[in-house]
Amino acid sequence: MESAAADEAVLARRIMAVAPGRDRDAEGELYRRLAPRVRLYGLKHLRDAAAAADLAQDVLVMTLQRLRSGEIREPDRVVSFVLGASRQMVIDRRRGETRRQRILATFAADLPPSEVSGDRYTLDSARLRRCLEVLPQRERTIVLLSFYDERSAADVASEVGLSAANVRVVRHRSIERLRSCLGWSDDDSEGVQ
Amino acid sequence: MNACVAPLPMERLIEYWFDEVAHAQDSLIEEHLFVCAACSARSQQLAAISAGIKQVVAAGDFGAIVTGPFVTRLKQAGLRVREYRVPPGGSVLCTIAPQDDLVVGRLRASLGGIGRLDLVIHDAADGALARLEDVPFNAEAGEVIFAPGASYLRTLDTLTQCLELVAVAEADERVIGKYTFNHHRYAG
Numbered sequence: 001m002e003s004a005a006a007d008e009a010v011l012a013r014r015i016m017a018v019a020p021g022r023d024r025d026a027e028g029e030l031y032r033r034l035a036p037r038v039r040l041y042g043l044k045h046l047r048d049a050a051a052a053a054d055l056a057q058d059v060l061v062m063t064l065q066r067l068r069s070g071e072i073r074e075p076d077r078v079v080s081f082v083l084g085a086s087r088q089m090v091i092d093r094r095r096g097e098t099r100r101q102r103i104l105a106t107f108a109a110d111l112p113p114s115e116v117s118g119d120r121y122t123l124d125s126a127r128l129r130r131c132l133e134v135l136p137q138r139e140r141t142i143v144l145l146s147f148y149d150e151r152s153a154a155d156v157a158s159e160v161g162l163s164a165a166n167v168r169v170v171r172h173r174s175i176e177r178l179r180s181c182l183g184w185s186d187d188d189s190e191g192v193q
Numbered sequence: 194m195n196a197c198v199a200p201l202p203m204e205r206l207i208e209y210w211f212d213e214v215a216h217a218q219d220s221l222i223e224e225h226l227f228v229c230a231a232c233s234a235r236s237q238q239l240a241a242i243s244a245g246i247k248q249v250v251a252a253g254d255f256g257a258i259v260t261g262p263f264v265t266r267l268k269q270a271g272l273r274v275r276e277y278r279v280p281p282g283g284s285v286l287c288t289i290a291p292q293d294d295l296v297v298g299r300l301r302a303s304l305g306g307i308g309r310l311d312l313v314i315h316d317a318a319d320g321a322l323a324r325l326e327d328v329p330f331n332a333e334a335g336e337v338i339f340a341p342g343a344s345y346l347r348t349l350d351t352l353t354q355c356l357e358l359v360a361v362a363e364a365d366e367r368v369i370g371k372y373t374f375n376h377h378r379y380a381g
Contacts, residue, residue, distance in 0.1 A: 008334045010212060024211055033230070034227075035236075036233065036237055037227050037233045038232075039228060039237075040226065040233060040236050040237050040240055041223065041226070041227075043240045043243075043244075044209070044240075049244060052313055063253060069375070079227050079228050080227075081222060082227065083223065083227045083287075099300065122305040123241050123242075123381045125248050125252070125254075128242070128245040128246070128249055129249050129254050129255070132246070132249065132255060136326070136327065137257070137258055137312075137326065137327060137328045137329065138327055138328070138329045140255075140258070141257050141258050141259065141260070141328075142329070143246065143327045144246070144250065144257050144259065144263075145259075145260070145263060146211065147242065147243045147246040147247070148246055148247055148250045149263055149266065150211075152212065152213055153211065153213060159260040159261075159262050159263065159331060160260060160329040160330070160331060161329070161330065161331040161332060161333075168207075168208075171207065172203065172204055172207055175203070175207060175239070175242065178232070178242055179242075182238075182242075184234060184238050186200075186231070186265060191353075
């Protein structure tokens with residue numbers, strides 16, 4: 001088990017240990033750690049910010065409830081449980097909203113209140129606009145087609161007369177330029193705001 | 194944050210974001226992102242850039258060279274796109290209406306055999322000049338589609354801009370088309 005997952009297992013055990021009471025600090029910390037990852041999974045698969053936020057809420061509410069009730073038998077595998085629940089809920093969400101409504105009706109009051117609202121992963125549009133303005137033209141076009149139009153490298157390549165491999169290189173370079181311009185690096189990635 | 198024991202290269206995270214990895218690899222990356230805060234955070238940066246670009250474009254704050262299929266998809270999605278098709282040497286009266294989402298200038302040109310293409314923009318009023326170097330183009334399409342930011346166009350009153358497509362080779366440059374856009378504020 002990787003060290004990050006080990007930390008989350010410790011939190012899961014703390015939550016289970018005090019049930020039916022509540023360790024709100026452990027619950028809040030577990031939520032803080034895992035909600036962004038579930039939300040990212042939701043963004044990747046649902047391509048909708050509101051739906052991804054809902055997914056994170058639903059999965060974490062259910063996870064906390066299952067920990068409190070002792071239904072998760074292996075707290076060391078709490079991260080795997082969360083990933084599995086995320087996958088299943090995305091499938092369910094594509095089938096309809098029924099399961100989500102049932103979960104929220106049952107567990108909505110159990111969510112750590114301080115963690116419900118707020119979007120950590122928005123950024124300053126004016127700053128991003130300035131960063132986009134200094135990209136070379138070819139990169140601007142490829143960024144537009146990739147992120148706004150959600151086209152794959154192969155699709156973009158066919159439209160701009162480049163090879164897919166070339167588009168991937170240009171796309172990667174432009175993303176690195178944007179990350180740098182936005183003041184992000186690999187080391188301070190918790191700073192996404 | 195714990196150090197990542199096996200950080201995923203950014204290229205791989207980008208391919209994952211754009212659904213360009215095989216399903217089995219996709220699952221492995223997901224499992225890693227759930228246990229690795231560092232790689233997850235870098236992926237969240239991609240998600241934030243994606244959402245941010247959508248906002249900037251939707252606000253009309255992003256000008257770029259675009260493609261014909263892209264314009265078609267925007268129109269199919271219900272956006273209102275005002276188009277001006279201009280042949281080499283041509284001029285056009287143009288504007289942006291309140292209900293327009295985007296205005297594009299479709300600069301017709303013979304683009305076969307050209308390696309690098311620059312778009313030079315002259316402002317007839319004050320002589321200001323901008324040069325967009327190495328613009329993307331598809332030679333088969335026979336046009337370059339220029340989409341200025343809609344919010345910028347809305348600030349303009351009356352303005353004439355002369356655009357030139359310039360083929361750039363090692364030894365020389367060759368103007369392959371001049372296009373004049375006479376912009377006026379929308380009068381209804």
